[in-house]
Amino acid sequence: MLKKRIIRKTIMASGLMLSSLAFSTLLHAEEQPLDKVAAIVNSGVVLESEVQGLVDQVKQQAAAEGQSLPSDQALRTQAMEKLITDSLMMQLGERMGVQISDAQLDETIKNIARENGFNNIVDFRMQIINSGMQWDSYREDVRKQMITGEVRRASVRRRISITPQEIDNLVKIMQEQNNADIEYNLGHILIGFPDNPTQQDMVSAKERADKVVDLLNNGSDFKKIAIASSSAPTALEGGDLGWRSINEMPTLFAELVDGKDKGDVFGPVRTGLGFNIIKIMDIRGKQMVEVTEVKSRHILIKPSIILSEEKAEQMLLDMLAQIEAGEADFDTLAREHSEGPTATRGGDLGWADPNSYDPAFKNALATLDVDEYHKPFRSSFGWHLVQLTGRRTLDATDTNNSNRAYQLIYNRKFGTESERWVKEIRDEAYIEIMDEGSTN
Template sequence: MKNSLKLLLLSSVFILSSLEQSLAAEVELDRVAAVVNSGVVLESEVKDLITSITLQAKKNNQTLPSDRALRIQVMDKLINDAIISQLGERMGVQISDAQLDETLANMAKENKQSLESFRQALVSDGLDYEKYRENVRNELISGEVRRASLRRRIYISPQEITNLLSVMKEQTNADVEYRLGHILIEFPNNPKQADISAAKVRAEKVLELLNNGSDFTNIAMTSSGGGNALEGGDLGWKTINEMPTLFSELVDGQDKGSVFGPIRTGLGFSIVKLVDIRGRQTMEVEEVKASHILIKPSIILSEAKAEALLQGFVEQLNAGEADFAELAKKHSEGPTSVRGGDLGWSEPSKYDPAFAEALASLDIDEVHKPFRSSFGWHIAKLTGRRTLDATEQMNENRVYQLLYNRKFGMEGARWIKELRDEAYIEILETGKK
């Protein structure tokens, strides 16, 4: 009996030891790379993003900075993502599987692929499709949180619109687009004069490297504190009226390849490169006319119940048992309810991305199934499409959008810096279990 008990105890010890080693091995596979408030950034997330960037760089024949510099930039992005994701959770922002599938289908369509061939291409590149799918969900949530947060911070006065309209009427280069590269040498939080001087010295060294032939993209990925660092500082194509005024004054009339800076802003010193110039590509603007019904979830009305309520409306409408305008007047919580949910004519880009995607998939007079945006749950009905010649069109709506886009970039950088300054962030260089 004693021998049997001894053997049983020895077996138990061996099994527990094996389990501990197994669990230790599992944890070893995924360490904590950083603590961000009450959440973490995992080492696997860092490695996945580095792999994705490396694959993209190979496709584009682009050189990458050192492993250490790339890791710093990747960590910076993932920390920002974690902070925004936590804010999204507090705001109740969600992206349903249906919204996510629709977005992925549109991404595949843009690449002229079916969703299955799009998935196979990602797998062939060595990416985990399910992780990629969740990363897209996180990016959508991040976008909605960013737009909802910045919308409250951006004010455009009637006088600003009038002034830009007057300027545009006199411009000879309104149809020219500029592709800019941007490197930001950031100030620390509450910078002292010594911090500002040190940042200027670093910026001047970067400018010297660029003037001596160093690659702008590589240096941006290595040194920039801007939100586009991992894209090599690429700000994309912008007209003279869409870019920050400080930049537009520098690049107007300059040659392709010119580099400017250091330019002091509230965030640090900027260095700007005029990467390319072209004639404006967009000659026409599509507008859509739509109506919607908005239901906002609350403590009383759950997400599931809000969606189910709208699904009931869709079934009534499809069966011819209800009128869209009457349902909107009775049930919609949006300001358009008094007009039967009518949103009038508008460019799709002015809507929440989830709303714009929903409208893009509809035929005239078709009603979309319930979907979630940053405002709540909707159903939408497309009532018209039209294409306008926008080459010479300079109406107040377009000018407002130009000013909004200009302010969005600058305000977005301030917003994420404020969030980071308020957050608890601990980067663990070697990771911890």
């Protein structure tokens, strides 16, 4: 148990001031506890204020949506789990050199504001403040989400392999499908296994999963049970997986829900992570989706023991100055200096959905006009000098598009590998939850 840290606050007390008397000052020391440590996570900590803040945030959201919630202890458990995972990813991000500049943060918040129907950041800021959250705290929460998202993408991306045969097979399937115009809103509950589960652990998990299914079949609120019971990353969102077509969801889920009705509950189905329970929350016709693809090229410089961050950035600044002065061309510099796999193509990345890129790279491209250069910036891969060379809008519902098939397979595998990766980094971490208010 960690000892409480204390501060001594001096309080000045004085008597009444009289015209003929001087007043005396008395100093009294009063002990007040600082923010408590709720959990130790490797070299970092989760503070009690963070846990309570996340619990309060979930409660506010639930109240706004009229959603019932489980007990405060269940909420605290899920909040602690999320914050522990976030702490691990933030520590990974620091080791990887992931940085989110204020400019990147501002651009992301502007996009969030637009997506929520606000035409200017001032009105959006007032909305955040009126909801009970401090603006600076909100900004740092968004920055943390950007960093953890970038760490997750960079770490999981290298675990995913997609063969041309997989793409061809999916394109063929989509061409033959009769249900390609249907989307499902799925709810997901995972009753997870502990580390190195015994046979009794698996029996116990199965019994809990069976109980959850019984509760759901008898009309219990899915989101409330998900928040209380699920081990999945979506637990605090009530297990909401969002709207997905058959081809966008994990194969196991697709096989369960294909052709079924709204309200149907499936499971428990065992996977390597535990027992899965799925509910079809709603069904709709597929929405027409347009995606903007970008064409760009870049020069990548990776910092190392002998090449500092500052030197890598300065190298790219010098290259940009040469290009703008007409002393060098981008293609030649990329072939000579870029450390990325596209160097042999002059840095050309071809056409791509910007959402498939590192967030820092995506955000940089979003600020550019065609043929414009972005000043050097840092991503999880290193320092980039990038030029946007094209932008086009496509109908993402085109089922004959092999690029679309690739993205569907990637997203499907990313979700599965992401959960496995999170479990692995947690299994390898030192985590100690403090006794007071413990979730254990």
